[in-house]
Amino acid sequence: MLDIKIIKTDAPKAKPAPGQKLGFGKIFTDHMFIMNYTEGQGWHDARIVPFQNISLSPAAMVYHYGQEMFEGLKAYKNPDGNVYLFRPDMNAKRTNNTNDRLVIPQIPVEDFVQAVSAVVDVDRDWIPTEPGTSLYIRPFIIATDEFLGVAPSKTYLFMVILSPSGAYYESGLAPVGIWIEDEFVRAVRGGIGFAKTGGNYAASLIAQKKAHDAGYSQVLWLDGVERKYIEEVGAMNIFFKIAGKVVTPSLNGSILPGITRDSTIQLCKDWGYEVQERKISAEELLEAQKNGTLEEVFGTGTAAVISPVGKLRYQDDVMTINGGQIGQLSQKLYDTITGIQTGLLPDEKGWRVKVGG
Numbered sequence: 001m002l003d004i005k006i007i008k009t010d011a012p013k014a015k016p017a018p019g020q021k022l023g024f025g026k027i028f029t030d031h032m033f034i035m036n037y038t039e040g041q042g043w044h045d046a047r048i049v050p051f052q053n054i055s056l057s058p059a060a061m062v063y064h065y066g067q068e069m070f071e072g073l074k075a076y077k078n079p080d081g082n083v084y085l086f087r088p089d090m091n092a093k094r095t096n097n098t099n100d101r102l103v104i105p106q107i108p109v110e111d112f113v114q115a116v117s118a119v120v121d122v123d124r125d126w127i128p129t130e131p132g133t134s135l136y137i138r139p140f141i142i143a144t145d146e147f148l149g150v151a152p153s154k155t156y157l158f159m160v161i162l163s164p165s166g167a168y169y170e171s172g173l174a175p176v177g178i179w180i181e182d183e184f185v186r187a188v189r190g191g192i193g194f195a196k197t198g199g200n201y202a203a204s205l206i207a208q209k210k211a212h213d214a215g216y217s218q219v220l221w222l223d224g225v226e227r228k229y230i231e232e233v234g235a236m237n238i239f240f241k242i243a244g245k246v247v248t249p250s251l252n253g254s255i256l257p258g259i260t261r262d263s264t265i266q267l268c269k270d271w272g273y274e275v276q277e278r279k280i281s282a283e284e285l286l287e288a289q290k291n292g293t294l295e296e297v298f299g300t301g302t303a304a305v306i307s308p309v310g311k312l313r314y315q316d317d318v319m320t321i322n323g324g325q326i327g328q329l330s331q332k333l334y335d336t337i338t339g340i341q342t343g344l345l346p347d348e349k350g351w352r353v354k355v356g357g
């Protein structure tokens with residue numbers, strides 16, 4: 001249990017006007033959570049302070065060798081007036097899996113959830129309630145030692161910042177076009193692909209630019225060894241509905257174990273679908289498209305929620321999925337997941353976690 005000191009701002013900012021287009025990750029609330037780690041002392045000085053710049057030495061290790069991690073989750077104001085997080089314990093556990101890989105000290109699951117809840121509680125009036133909006137929460141840790149040697153830092157900062165946000169893609173729920181990348185790779189097994197850390201995203205930018213230049217909104221990565229099997233999209237996991245079955249790449253160590261992926265698998269199983277977590281090649285997709293069994297393609301992620309894919313490009317082939325329209329299963333998953341998150345549907349699985357008393 002953290003002892004969190006709270007210092008509130010005396011200059012609150014103007015909140016977005018009702019109906020204002022929020023975009024994603026552009027607006028920040030009045031406060032942030034911050035806590036230090038010092039070797040020998042552990043995590044200490046948990047506090048909530050006004051949102052502000054931080055000052056670090058130019059030699060701080062995070063700037064040079066990328067020892068850092070981040071998470072993403074959301075808070076929603078429900079019709080009962082209460083604020084809820086969605087499966088925050090999963091983010092806490094994933095944080096520690098990432099931390100282990102990057103030799104960053106662990107944070108107890110309860111402390112992570114307490115820190116997130118506490119800062120969301122302080123800024124609860126910032127949570128937007130229009131359909132498709134929520135408060136995006138970004139916990140992250142950076143290595144702060146002033147040192148240019150390559151080694152794990154002995155000091156860190158853990159912070160949580162909050163951003164009232166709308167849809168991740170400008171197109172909202174309209175199906176997106178995705179580029180299957182067969183030149184650059186994002187991750188290999190044994191590397192850091194399963195960890196939520198900046199390096200994976202830095203490695204992705206060149207292919208994202210290539211896809212954008214060709215008119216596609218995201219990259220779908222292939223495995224880093226054979227460049228044959230589907231992995232995941234830049235900011236989401238990927239699902240296919242093929243001949244009535246739901247197929248998604250297995251967690252092989254090089255893709256992020258998405259929380260929305262896990263929720264999607266549970267819901268599809270509950271609804272009686274056969275769900276296959278397995279290797280799936282780009283060739284198999286082309287084949288399924290040709291014989292008419294590739295029924296739906298959608299991405300899953302906290303920021304992206306359920307994001308239907310209307311077009312997939314692989315080398316010289318462009319596959320149009322479901323006539324470029326959102327499929328029935330994608331729509332049902334979107335409605336169910338956002339319904340549970342926003343309190344319009346009952347929470348039969350205990351996924352909502354209430355913020356504050």
Ligand code: PLP
Nearest residue numbers: 235236237256258259260301302
């Ligand atoms: N894959 C990548 C690379 C991501 O950045 C994300 C986003 O967090 C996901 C998958 C989806 O994970 P989650 O559903 O936990 O948000």
Ligand code: COI
Nearest residue numbers: 072073235301302303304
């Ligand atoms: C999230 O969905 O929370 C993410 O972290 C995606 C992010 C890379 C925009």
